[in-house]
Amino acid sequence: MSHPLRIHLEKISPFSDAEFDYILSHFTTKKLKKHQFLVQEGNAVPNDHFVLKGLLKATHTSQDGKEHILQFAMEDWWISDYQAHFNQAAATINIDCLEETEVLCLSLHNREKLCSELHKIEHCFRVKTSNGYVALQRRIISLLDSSAKERYEQFLLQYPTLTQRLPKTMIAAYLGVSRETLSRLHGA
């Protein structure tokens, strides 16, 4: 039974036991309770986070006070305020736990250190990020050309597990419609 992070990374490239231990030594562990914040607006964002257990949401609050959801993250997903993290700026989004959660934290410095020392891990991160880029492009296309109903159906197909664990209110905030509208698009 391998470590979840190892399984995750080895989808891209294999590592020896020694290499993986070395990689893992650059992470720290953090445990959070439901409703606790992992990243809070206005604060620094020292780390990227790999989810070992639990469920989180990253939200942005618009000027009129409405909360929209940028992303969810469950087991084996990464989550952070990347804009703030990479630019070492203050967070503009909140990330909080929807369930009791455990994450591995990787600081910017440790990521750069690992990447410069171990070509293979930089390769992993490049491929992961490329895949993430493609996923975001698909979401943009779906926001641009699909109706609320189509987006909801795509979500159900794409993330069946998440659907089970999330209240519909939050799916609505992710899809960019009000919960009432989401509730109404049954037969439509």
Added chain:
Amino acid sequence: MSHPLRIHLEKISPFSDAEFDYILSHFTTKKLKKHQFLVQEGNAVPNDHFVLKGLLKATHTSQDGKEHILQFAMEDWWISDYQAHFNQAAATINIDCLEETEVLCLSLHNREKLCSELHKIEHCFRVKTSNGYVALQRRIISLLDSSAKERYEQFLLQYPTLTQRLPKTMIAAYLGVSRETLSRLHGA
């Protein structure tokens, strides 16, 4: 006067003349006229493209036949159908030229070859892709929380040069509103 690609890459990390020549030898050049397609729906997408000169748009056509714009690209930008390119699948978007255009083409194979041979170039691509990821997240936030008017104003601020070179119809298709609506949000 350095090569545009060299200037672009050296924003991340420096290369010797020999290294850069070697990198450049993995690219091919393509020239296209206005209205010509660089990527066409249904076809394979062998290359990523770095724009030397000109202006292009990447569009996705929804089921009801409406054309929405996923991205623009002008000098020093990269553009492709990344989903299709990385997965060696058929294109689902069209990319065509709004002006006479010249691009450098990098095949998937040559990218992987360069990345495995030269750690520094893989580093460049990782950093570039991370920045792209952040930019897409910002666009998603803007689609979720901002009104059409706010999105338009953000666009004007963020891309003043593009604004000069694009008809408003296309900006509307990028922002996800009809051209009529865009036209109406002057004083609103």
Added chain:
DNA sequence: CGCGCGATTGAGTAATTTCAAATCTAGTGG
């Protein structure tokens, strides 16, 4: 049993789209 949270439903309002027509602009050929 009653409370709290989430989901649904109803009714009125606001925003956007659609379709159509009018206006404007830049480039072309006479």
Added chain:
DNA sequence: CCACTAGATTTGAAATTACTCAATCGCGCG
């Protein structure tokens, strides 16, 4: 120089869609 045309932009009015605010319903848990 002027008329003409194509493409882009604007405007109008009706129809559609989504939102807001409020009330109700349903269910699990103490």
